[in-house]
Amino acid sequence: MLGSTLLAVSRNPLARKAVTALPPTRRVVDRFVAGEATADAVAAVDRLTRSGLMVTIDHLGEEVRDTDAAVTTTKAYVELLDALAPLGLGHRAEVSVKLSAVGQALDDSMALEHAREICEAALSAGATVTLDMEDHTTVDSTLDILRDLRADFSDVGVAIQAYLFRSEADCHDLRDSRVRLVKGAYREPASVAYQKKNDVDLAYVRCLKVLMAGAGHPMVATHDDRLISIAELLADRHDRARDTYEYQMLYGIRTDKQQALANSGALVRVYVPYGDDWYGYFMRRLAERPANVAFFLRSLGVGTLPLVNKRDSNSSHTGRRTS
Secondary structure, three states, X not given: OHHHHXXXXXXXXXXXXXXXXXXXXHHHHHHHXXXXXXXXXXXXXXXXXXXXXXXXXXXXXXXXXXXHHHHHHHHHHHHHHHHHHHHOOHHHEEXXXXXXXXXXXXXXXXXXXXXXXXXXXXXXXOOEEEEOOOOHHHHHHHHHHHHHHHOOOOOOEEEXXXXXXXXXXXXXHOOOOEEEEEOOOOOOOOOXXXXXXXXXXXXXXXXXXXXXXXXXEEEEEOOOHHHHHHHHHHHHHOOOOHHHOEEEEEOOOOHHHHHHHXXXXXXXXXXXXXXXXXXXXXXXXXXXXXXXXXXXXXXXXXXXXXXXXXXXXXXXXXXXXXX
C-alpha cells in the first residue's frame, strides 16, 4: 500500500536527500510545519490560542545518536518554553517531547536527565509536558522514564498508540493520568501491531473506553468524525465534564473541524511541529492520507492517479499522528 511505502521512505536517507532538495517541497511542508525557528512556533501558538484553541508544540527531530545533538534539542525546548512564558497561557500550552531526540538511543539516564530539564522549564512557564511514543522497541523505556518523571512532575502526559497489541493493558495502567491516544504512525510488524484499518479502529475504541472510564485526562487524538462521536458518547456515559478530556489534531489538518469543536465548548489542542528536521514527520503525514500525497504532487506539477487507489483512499490518519 502507498502508506506503507511512504513509512519506509520516511527512514531512507537517500529519499530524504532527494525530497528535501526539491524546490517546491518547502511550501508544501509549510502546511504541516509552523516554521523552523522558535519565533515561528511562538507566532503560530499566539495565532491559534487567540482563536480559542490550545497547543502542544513539538521540536522536530528524533533518533539522535550523539550527546551534542541531544543537548541541542533540550536547549531548544527550554528556549521555547522561556519564550512562551510571557504569553501567560498556562496549561493551554504544552510541549511534546520525543525521548529519542534527547538521548534515549544513547542512554535512558541521559534521556531522563534532559526530559527532567524540560519539565523544570515547563513548570516555570506554567506549561505541561507530554512524552511522544515512538516505535514499539521504545515503549518500555518511555514508560519507565515517565514513572521517574512523575515522581516530581505529576502532570506529565504520554502518548499511547492503539495499534500495538499491548496498548489496552497500558491504558489500564495509565487510566488515572494524562494520556494522548493515537492510532500509531510507525511501520510495525504484524507480531506486535494490528495491520488492518478496521482492527486499528476497534483497538482505538477499546483503549478509549478504558481511558474515559478512568479518573485521568484522556486526550483524544483523531481527525475521524466517527471516533469523535464515540468519544462524546463515552464522555456522556461517564458523566464527564467537557474540561476533563480534550481533542487533539495536527497543525494544518482539518482546521475547520478544530475550530468548530472549540466553538462548541470542547477543549481542542493543536499539535504544532517546528524545526528544520522536518523530513520524517512530513513523510508520516503524507502516509496517513492520500489527499496529502495529492496535495504534495500537485505542488510539484505531477499527476496523482497512478499513486492513489480506492483502497488507500479509505486509510485514516493514524498517529504519532493524532488521529
